[in-house]
Amino acid sequence: MHAPPTEPRAVDTRDVDPRSTDPRVEDLRQMLRIRRFEERCVELYSSSKIRGFMHLCIGEEAVSVGVLGQLGPADAVVSTYREHGHALARGLSMTAILAEMFGRQTGVSRGRGGSMHLFDAARRFYGGNAIVGGGLPLAVGLALAEKMRCTGRIVACLFGDGAMAEGEFHESANLAALWRLPVVFFCENNGYAMGTALAGEHAQTDLALRAASYGMVSWSADGMDVLAVSDAARRAVEFVRDSGEPCFVELHTYRFRAHSMYDPDRYRDKAEIASWRERDPITALSAALQGDETLSQHDLDRIEAGIIAEIDQAVAEADAAPEESVDDLTLFVHSEAHRDHH
Numbered sequence: 436m437h438a439p440p441t442e443p444r445a446v447d448t449r450d451v452d453p454r455s456t457d458p459r460v461e462d463l464r465q466m467l468r469i470r471r472f473e474e475r476c477v478e479l480y481s482s483s484k485i486r487g488f489m490h491l492c493i494g495e496e497a498v499s500v501g502v503l504g505q506l507g508p509a510d511a512v513v514s515t516y517r518e519h520g521h522a523l524a525r526g527l528s529m530t531a532i533l534a535e536m537f538g539r540q541t542g543v544s545r546g547r548g549g550s551m552h553l554f555d556a557a558r559r560f561y562g563g564n565a566i567v568g569g570g571l572p573l574a575v576g577l578a579l580a581e582k583m584r585c586t587g588r589i590v591a592c593l594f595g596d597g598a599m600a601e602g603e604f605h606e607s608a609n610l611a612a613l614w615r616l617p618v619v620f621f622c623e624n625n626g627y628a629m630g631t632a633l634a635g636e637h638a639q640t641d642l643a644l645r646a647a648s649y650g651m652v653s654w655s656a657d658g659m660d661v662l663a664v665s666d667a668a669r670r671a672v673e674f675v676r677d678s679g680e681p682c683f684v685e686l687h688t689y690r691f692r693a694h695s696m697y698d699p700d701r702y703r704d705k706a707e708i709a710s711w712r713e714r715d716p717i718t719a720l721s722a723a724l725q726g727d728e729t730l731s732q733h734d735l736d737r738i739e740a741g742i743i744a745e746i747d748q749a750v751a752e753a754d755a756a757p758e759e760s761v762d763d764l765t766l767f768v769h770s771e772a773h774r775d776h777h
């Protein structure tokens with residue numbers, strides 16, 4: 436068994452009653468931070484500050500906070516185009532994320548990637564990937580590197596239910612299990628791949644069962660409950676660290692908004708959306724914390740105010756940042772090594 440390079444997650448109590456050190460308060464704060472950030476992104480999109488494709492994770496915040504909270508800083512993360520929540524929970528700078536979406540030089544990908552390509556090598560956040568299933572082979576490659584170097588680090592790979600219908604999932608799951616690689620596959624099952632419901636994508640809709648057929652330990656959890664997600668993710672991360680083998684976790688969740696900013700969302704029943712909204716992970720945790728008197732309304736207001744102040748500042752800083760110079764347009768198109776060759 437190798438020593439996990441984890442550090443206990445810092446509990447940020449700046450904005451709440453200092454007596455409260457209950458870690459659920461920080462979970463709530465992180466989920467609210469993601470929700471309010473994305474709500475501001477919608478406004479910024481409407482005013483054309485943000486352009487291009489943009490996919491929101493509103494409704495799915497418990498997955499971001501519950502999963503990312505179980506990883507150590509040295510572990511690697513591979514994500515999808517619906518990754519604002521993953522990136523914020525991983526600790527990427529909100530200002531640099533916004534600057535990326537504004538196309539500014541100080542963006543996490545120098546303003547060249549936009550919403551779908553958030554990347555931060557220092558935080559081992561390897562994207563942000565526009566190709567459905569595209570992150571899976573990358574995660575397996577990263578896990579192979581960790582294994583060959585005997586680092587004891589693990590890789591967390593987040594992807595949607597739609598990615599499991601791609602060939603890349605099968606190749607990746609097969610190699611990860613065959614070569615016993617330290618990767619956790621987290622499937623964010625929100626029931627849809629664009630306008631196609633799960634039963635229209637998959638012959639076998641029990642995704643954990645499908646993963647198990649590769650010889651991987653796999654299980655499902657409630658993706659609308661941050662404590663259930665944290666528990667499932669913690670068990671998965673411990674399993675992979677201890678055994679060095681891959682595992683699979685399916686998280687049942689739902690996106691409250693359309694697939695992307697261009698989607699009129701005509702394929703979902705209004706009653707279905709309403710019933711999932713009743714299970715809003717933020718409302719549920721907030722009610723529980725107020726119910727057992729861990730948090731007062733005053734504490735909640737302070738948390739909200741702290742988040743809004745952080746977002747206001749990030750928007751102002753990102754907006755003041757310079758655009759990439761036209762002279763640098765071809766930079767990174769070819770690597771330096773390639774140039775040296777010619």
Ligand SMILES: Cc1ncc(C[n+]2csc(CCOP(=O)(O)OP(=O)(O)O)c2C)c(N)n1
Pocket residue numbers: 517565566567568594595596597598599625627628629694
């Ligand atoms: C290889 C590939 N095929 C198709 C698309 C178009 N596409 C973009 S998102 C998407 C749905 C993916 O659904 P899922 O994996 O469940 O993720 P979700 O959007 O629900 O988070 C599709 C088909 C793409 N980007 N890449």
Ligand SMILES: [Mg+2]
Pocket residue numbers: 595596597623624625626627628629
């Ligand atoms: Mg989906």
